[in-house]
Amino acid sequence: MTPEEYVEEVLALVERIPPGRVMSYGAIADHLADRSGRESARLVGSIMARHGGGVPWHRVVNSAGRLPPGHEREARGRLLAEGAPLRGDRVDIRHAAWSPGQP
Template structure:
């Protein structure tokens, strides 16, 4: 990570890199994991600096893919086998109960 990044941004991006393929954490989950900030702060970090990490693994709590990036995110989800809810006539969304990762198996994210 670049030394020019704010410390909080580096911590958020480090968590994003820990999320296993096929799993996701919400913006709020990341903030809770870090014990600092909130969903909006995590979302801001991801918007500004998230392009170099698996950004599609940090998501909204409702499971709707990031507006404006839906197609790219869905390509990643399908390639990684991330659980999706696909309803005829509606855009796919994440099956949060199955896709959400709680950070288990990691001793220190920062």
């Protein structure tokens, strides 16, 4: 998979995350690892920072449920509007985590 194809795969996966649910950068990297040969949560974060404006970027958080850096306020508002469970300034990962194949 070329770097450009990987960017497209990351963005396509983020588009599939249902409202009120989230995936971590690492979960996205893990899901695509077999096909891409890449396993970097940092790379997913970099892709989201550069190319994620057209997808529901607010549904991608770190493994502890922290919201996208520099966009916490807007992400929090969007997630609350979608009914995502929050605990303080973080998403409750236990209840909001989504993976492909889940409804």
